[in-house]
Amino acid sequence: MKKKYDYVIVGGGSAGSALANRLSSDKNTSVLVLEAGRADFLFDPLIHMPAALMFPSGNPLYDWAYETEPEPHMGGRRVPHARGKVLGGSSSINGMIFQRGNAGDYDKWATFEGMEHWDYAHCLPYFKRMETCIAGADDWRGGSGPLKLERGPASSPLFQAFFEATQQAGYPRTDDVNGYRQEGFAPFDRNVFKGSRMSASRAYLRPIRNRKNLDIATLATVTGLQWSGNRVTGVDFARGGKFKHSVEAGEVILCGGAFNSPQLLQLSGVGNPETLRAAGVTPRIDLPGVGENLQDHLEVYLQHSSLQPVSIAPWLKKWKAPYIGAEWLFLNRGVGASNHFEGGGFIRTNEEVTYPNLMFHFLPIAVRYDGTAPEGTHGYQVHVGPMNSDVRGHVRIKNDDPLAKPGILFNYLSTENDRREWVEVIRAARHILKQPAFAPFNGGEISPGPSVETDQEIIDWVAKDAETALHPSCSAKMGVDDMAVVDPSSMKVHGTEGLRVVDASVFPTITNGNIYAPVMMVAEKAADLIAGNAPLAPEHPPVYRAKSGMPIFPEGDPRNHSWNAADKVPSAAEAMGEIQ
Template sequence: MRARYDYVIVGGGSAGSALANRLSADESTTVLVLEAGRADFLVDPLIHMPAALMFPSGNPLYDWAYETDPEPHMGGRKVPHARGKVLGGSSSINGMIFQRGNAGDYDKWASFEGMQDWDYAHCLPYFKRMETCVAGADAWRGGSGPLKMERGPASSPLFQAFFEATGQAGYSRTDDVNGYRQEGFAPFDRNVYRGSRLSASRAYLRPVRDRKNLDVATLAMATGLRWSGNRVTGVDVVRPGRRHQSVEAGEVILCGGAFNSPQLLQLSGVGDPEVLRAAGVEPRVELPGVGENLQDHLEVYLQHTSLQPVSIAPWLKKWKAPWIGAQWLFFDSGVGASNHFEAGGFIRTNDEVAYPNLMFHFLPIAVRYDGTAPEGKHGFQVHIGPMNSDVRGRVRITDADPFHHPSILFNYLSTENDRREWVEVIRAARHILSQPAFAAFDGGEISPGPSVDSDQEIIDWVAQDAETALHPSCSAKMGVDDMAVVDPGSMRVHGTEGLRVVDASVFPTITNGNIYAPVMMVAEKAADLIAGNTPLAPEHPPVFRAGEGMPLYPPGDPRNEAWDTRAEVPSAARAMAPHEKETS
């Protein structure tokens, strides 16, 4: 490492990898990436084989293994949160599902004061710049970006039954949940390319590692910021063997994610003075929003056994692992080459929401995220949970030791609206899985099972069984209000100079899907803001909005002639039969 860099990026994860690529494109600019985890070696199948995604979580070689404080509305359970401990960050260990969210998410961002340039029209060109949609580029999708993504084949009998069942339940198909119309069901885009995981590190960082103005230091943990007045001038770093050193910086960009970025801010004296003093840290910059507004998606697995041997359960047998590995290693194919989250969709659970608030991931096996399956039986499941919960939590340091995890609390299930939506979510999913299309396969619901039926029984089961969808965000939000942390026009931390934050923590509200794609979009847009480049011009292709007389397919698509052009995709409340909406 050099003694000084123009930009020091703290965190070599999703956002950090993208920023390193874009900022180092200027040969006159020196860039250092500090990654506290290790390198993402190409010879490591647990990172690069898509089907191996269950193994890194909980493994200290790959996972920082955070957990929440006892969640008061979940019986005091501590909920584990996996975070990537490797270059590429969580993009090196996640489920590889690529979801932008809904156009309405970004229009909601723009409704906050000072956020007008973060609406869908301004974000769309950055989504397009970062991606290569293998299924084809169009007005909504990019065709020449670093993130190449395959679309799930979703060709097994169980996937076909799922699509047929959604139609029988009253819902429509869509061509692309990341395109003109999110609402509906379709094969999903995945960060899988030629049979391997395409993490942010592989897509953005590895292709430019030979740039002379870019250095990447792994096993390098940032422990604090160096200051001159309110200007950040560098970073304190600990390397293997507890070797301490400091690096000077023209600017420091925090890309540690929703836990690490607020933690490092607080350790460095930026935050709520009461929180800082209680942890033994002298306040430097008063920003009460640091660590507040924390959001996430909670999810459950609704599981059924299968009467027919058509799931992928037999491939979980340990003796088949060598064959799976050989197929993947030598032919980029086979069971190992898929994340198996190949399809799903989005619906509205009630008529009060303007756009989908429930996402389905369908999986052709009954299995938990850690790989445990119910007695090795054939089965299938949907991963489900509210996408726009009004629950809010916080991240706070409890002492001045950077090696201690912060206190994390999401307050899952703490609001009446959240609990109501959870009941709607379970009933909507059961409505789909009970359709005739599944009759030949369905051996009965095994989780939660028929004994969980009333509203209260559903809430109790969710409290006992739900897991995080691993989408922590919003803990250092952009904006200009009293609780905002980051300036939306520059990504600078309010009240400071030479300090910016670019990661999921800057979201003002969580998006209604997996958050990897929005994080990468934020990084792409932030790179222009930081480098002083002219921002990409906003784009205004039409997007489907339920109830606004929009055609089901993009305007001009001949398939619209078969539909009333004012056709409306029903919410779950209207798609379900009246007796199925009744509660016990």
């Protein structure tokens, strides 16, 4: 390790991996990646076997195991948030579902002042640059990028019933949810290639790890930034939790994600002065938006038992694990070679929205994300939740200890619009699962079950049972307004020199789907902004846009159920007692 680098990247996760690759492609530029977690060893099946995705979450060897503060509208529950503790970050432990979001997401970004060059036309070439779509390149998809994407076969009887049921419910099929038309149902692209997880580390770091101008240090926790006035000149970090080090930098790029990047900014005196002083930190740069605007996707599982033995439940039997592992290890195939989230889709739940606000993941088994299954052998489920919630939360340090976890609060279910959409979401999902295509398989709803029917019962169940979809974002947003943190033309932190942020925290609003693909796009685009390269030219292929006022459901459809504002959930004070 050198004493000084042109760029020090704090975080070897999704964005950090991409930036390290692109910035170190200039042989005259030195790059250091500091990753607080460990290496993603090639012989570790819990990272590289797609079907093992449930095992790293909650495991301290792989997961930082964050949790929220008590969520006031969810009965005071603390909601766990898995975050990758390894090279590749959360891309090394996530569900491997690759979703870009809707073109409308980026056009919405471009409506914010200063964000004009973050519309879909300007983002599309960076999506294409980063990927090799195995299903085929076209005007919307890339064919020569480092991130190789396989499309799920979604060919089992349960997947076929699901796709048929969506059409019986009045929803369209689409060729590619990441292409011309997101709205509709189709097999999903996945971060899987030749039967193994295609993490950001595998795609971007492993092929270039021997570059002489690139150093990668794991088990290296950055504890603070070095300053000269308002310029960041380096970082302090602890190696292995014990040995303290410092390194100088021409520039420092924070890639710690929606929790860690605002945390390090606040620890370094960048943020809301009141928050900083309360935590014992002397304010340096007054940026009240640091840690605010936090967003996420919340989801539930609607589970059914199956009358026929066609799910993958038998493969959960422990005695089959050696066979699954051997088939995956030696033949790169079999049950272990799939994440099993092979298909799903996007719909609009009401006439107010102009593009989909609900995403479905279908799974040919009834099982919790931690691997626990309900009673019964065979089943299936859909994971559903609103995509564009107006709920906002925050990330705030509690003290000046760099090793202490920050306070995280999302305020799930805190707005009437969010609660209304949840009612629409559950009714839309049930409508699909009750279609004739499922009749040969439908053994009844396991979760939430027939006791959950009214608006209030649905909201109460969501508050009790929902989990995060693990998409925290937007806590150090790009823009030029008073609450913006990052300059969208340079990725520099406002009011500083030598300091940038590139990760999900810079999203102004959350995108419609899983956030891994948008994070990688932001990193690709940011690499050009940081290096001073000419940006890729915008592209303008047609994209599907629903007509304004287009009817969503046929007359008499139960999804036309209207939300009754009187059926409100308790306020925070009512739910938890008076909040001081």
